[in-house]
Amino acid sequence: MKGYATVSSPYARKVRVATIETGQPDLIEWRMLSREERPEVVPPVNPLGKVPAVVLDSGEALYDSPVICAYVDSLHDGSKLIPPEGPDRWEVLRREALGDGLAEAVVAVAQESQKAPETRSQRVIERQGVKVAAALAALEDEVPSFRDPPSMGEIAAACALGYMEYRGVAADWRGRYGRLAAWYAKILTRPSFVQTMPEDKA
Ligand SMILES: N[C@@H](CCC(=O)N[C@@H](CS)C(=O)NCC(=O)O)C(=O)O
Incomplete structure (x- = not known):
């Protein structure tokens, strides 16, 4: 899947950390945007214009960071970052x-x-x-x-x-x-x- 982030965004960092902690470091192909690029590139993916946002291989978009992190956590069988119940x-x-x-x-x-x-x-x-x-x-x-x-x-x-x-x-x-x-x-x-x-x- 493809992801959009800025290098300093704490919300995007959550997702990047989550992929590494769950043993899926290459799950998301990140595009790091500058502040100038963000308002151009992100709205078609996230109408709120905020990062992080990801586009699944199916073409479906996901945002914001809690949703993406929960999704990342659903894709592995190891110890969960979010307890299931x-x-x-x-x-x-x-x-x-x-x-x-x-x-x-x-x-x-x-x-x-x-x-x-x-x-x-x-x-x-x-x-x-x-x-x-x-x-x-x-x-x-x-x-x-x-x-x-x-x-x-x-x-x-x-x-x-x-x-x-x-x-x-x-x-x-x-x-x-x-x-x-x-x-x-x-x-x-x-x-x-x-x-x-x-x-x-x-
Ligand atoms: N609740 C959102 C917050 C995302 C957010 O505020 N991202 C900032 C970067 S740190 C952003 O893209 N701001 C651009 C804007 O508000 O237009 C999340 O958890 O993903």
């Missing part, structure tokens, strides 16, 4: 939503902060900053129940943290959330995270 399933999906929500708030802070001072809204930055801090505090509390190897929940959380550092949002977080920082340093050594580390600003 029971309370574990809902805990993992809820944690994935927490990670995705953290990434969303980080995107909002980064986008607003990049605006010229005369159009920048300090209120937006503060409101989204409160969400960033709340998500970090929640994840810090949850570290003792994090799974190893990681589930889709921990993968989403780590991708959001990676994006946060990439954009320089909440730059002091490692000093304030020690358990989460220690866990994050460890998950970063997994090949799936090493191989998907964003390098260029895009």
Whole structure:
């Protein structure tokens, strides 16, 4: 199948990590788009114009990242990133939503902060900053129940943290959330995270 991504997207990184963690590193043939290419190339695949989006060999499109990750997880017989049933399933999906929500708030802070001072809204930055801090505090509390190897929940959380550092949002977080920082340093050594580390600003 073909996939569309940008190198820095935390949501696309979730999918890339999921394929590697499930032993399917070549499942998706990725096209890495620049910011300029994205509005041209993505809407025919995802009307929302967002990445990641994939096109299956049947021609059917799938988006967004939770849907694509669930699909990736359905294609292998190994240990599942999303437990198939029971309370574990809902805990993992809820944690994935927490990670995705953290990434969303980080995107909002980064986008607003990049605006010229005369159009920048300090209120937006503060409101989204409160969400960033709340998500970090929640994840810090949850570290003792994090799974190893990681589930889709921990993968989403780590991708959001990676994006946060990439954009320089909440730059002091490692000093304030020690358990989460220690866990994050460890998950970063997994090949799936090493191989998907964003390098260029895009
Ligand atoms: N909920 C979506 C979010 C995807 C998303 O916001 N992607 C960003 C890149 S990080 C994007 O493509 N933004 C372009 C736009 O909003 O037009 C997912 O999980 O895939």
